[in-house]
Amino acid sequence: MSGMMAVFRKELADHFTSLRFVILLILVIGLVVVTMFIAAQNIRSYITADTHFIFLTLFIVPGPEVPVLGQVSFPTILAIFIPIIGIILGFDTINSERTSGNLSRIMSQPLYRDSVINGKFLAGLATLTILVLSTVVIVGGMGLRMIGVAPTAEEILRLFAFIFVSIVYGAFWMALAVLFSVMFKSTATSILVSLSIWILLFLLISPIAQTIAGSIVPIDQNSSLDTITKYDQIYHNIRRISPNTLYGEATGALLVPELGNMSTLQMLIGVQTGGLKPSPLPLGQSLLLVWPQLTSLIALTALCFAGSYIKFMREEIRAT
C-alpha cells in the first residue's frame, strides 16, 4: 500500500510538471472556450419558454460546424478529447520505464508489481479528473456570465453525474493504453495501436453497425415500423461495442432529461405515434437509464486492467 502511494505521488508530480500535460490543458481549454463563444451566439434561439433546464442547455448548445462531425457541442468535444487525454496519460506507463532502464531498478524494490500499475493509473485518473473538472467549471462559469441564470440543485447533480461518467470514459481509454504499454515494448507502437483503436471505435463503428444491421434486417422506405424498430435495435446494440457510443448515450440521458430512450429514432417514433411531447425525466430515472452504459464502461475498464495484470505479473523484468 505504501509502495503504491509512493508511485502515485511521484507520477502525479511528473504529470503536473510534464510538458505534455500543459499542452493538453491548453488544447482542451482552448477548444472549450472557442466552442462556448460560438454556442453563445446560438443559445438564445435554443432556449424557449418550454425549456426546463436552462443551465444544462448551456452544455448542449451546438457550437461550430465541423466537417464529418457536424455541429459540435461541449459533450462532443469531450467525447473526442477525453480518449486522447486518456491515451496520452497511459500509453507509456510500463514500456517507457522499461526502455529507460528504470523498471529493473523499481521492481527490485519491495513492492508488488500491481502497485506500480495501480499507482500510475490512479495518478493518471487524478490528472484526468482535474482536466475534466476544469473544463466543466470553465463552461459553467462562462455560461453564468452569459445567461445569468444560476443552476438548480438538480442541474448541479446532473452535472456531477456527467463529470463522473466522463471520468469513467477516460479511465477506460487510459486502461486500454496501459494494457498496450504492457504488451508492446515500444512506446511508438503502443500509442499508434491505441489511437487506431480509438479511430476505429469512434469514426468507423457507425458504418460498420449500419452494414451489419442492414444485412440482418434489410429496410427500405416501405418497411413496416416493426422492421425499422428491429433494425434500429440491432444497429444500436452493435454500436454499443464502442465506449464512445456508451458515453454519448449516457451524457445524452444526463444532460438532456427529456431523452427517455437511448435511441433518438425510437424516441421520434414514440413521439410521432403517441403524439406526445417529451417531458423531462426525474433525475433518478435518468440515472437508471445511464446505469447499463456506466456498468459497461466500468466492465470494459476492468477487462483492460485484468489483461495488464495477467501480462505484467509473471513477466521477466530484464534490463535491456
Added chain:
Amino acid sequence: MSAVIETRDLVKNYGKFVAVDKLNLSINEGEVFGFLGPNGAGKTTTLLMLLGLTEPTSGIASIWGHNSTREPIEVKRITGYLPEKVGFYDYLTAAENLDYTAALNGIARDKAAKRIDELLGMVGLADMAGNKVGTFSHGMKQRLGIADVMIKDPKVAFFDEPTAGIDPEGIEQILKLILNMAKQKVTVVLSSHQLLQVQKICTRVGILSKGRLVADGSVDDLGREKIGGGKVRIEIQVAEPSTKFVKSIQKIKGVTGVESTGELLLVSCEKDLRRQIAKVATDCDSLIVQMRIEEYGLDDIYMKYFSEA
C-alpha cells in the same frame, strides 16, 4: 558461517534454449562472490531468478531463507540490485531519484533525507545532488546506482557488470565502494567478465558456462587446481646454485619435483614449503636472492576453462 544465497537445481529454459542448467550455488554471509562467464552464460538470468524478477523453470532460489519466487517482497526488502544498464529518471535530480527509491522502501522522509546526503557524499556525488541525472556521465550514474542499492541497507547486494564501459579511474572508485559494502557485512555478488577486477576484490569466484557452474572456489585454489595440477609451485632465485642445495630440497617431505634453469629453481610441492626450503638453504650455505609462490591470474584460469570447454 551459513549460506545466505542458495540455489538448488535451478533451471531456466527459454523455449528450447537452456539458459541455466541445474545450478547449485551457495554463497555465505560476508562473501564477495564473483560470478564469471562469457556473455550468454546465464549470469544475469541467475541473478533475476534470485531476485524474483523472473520465474525459474524448476528448482529453488532463495535468499536468507526466503524463496525468491514465492516471497519476492521479503527477498527484495533485504536485497539490493544494480542492473547492468541501470536507468534513472533523467528529469529528476540525483537526490530526488534516491528519494523515490527510499519512498518505495517505506523509509520515513526525514530519515531518508539524512541517509541520501550521507550516501551521495560516500559515492562522491555530494556536489551533484541537485543536478538532473540526465546530465550525468555513465560512471556517475553507476555510482548513483551504488547509492541507490545502499539506501535500503541491504543484507545482500547484486551487481551486474558494474564496471562495464567505465574509465579506469571510475572502475577504481566503484570497486572501492563495493569493497566498502563488503566491509559492512553485506554479502556481495558481482557478475562480470572483467577478470582483473573480479580477482582484485572477490573472495570466491564461480565460473559459469552454458548455464552450468564449471568452477567454484577462491582464485588461488582454482589456479592451483587447474594450472598447477593441484600443486604449489615455488620459484627460487639463488646466488650460487649448487647441486647440494637441489638435492636437499628434493629430500624435503612434500616436494615432488625440482627443475633448475641457471639461477632459477622451480620447486613443485604439495603445499607451501617456503619455510622448510629457507631452512635447507641456510644449512647448505646457499644464498636465496628471492623466493616466491607462483600465482595464477584469473585470466589464466578463465582461459584454461574455456579452451577446454
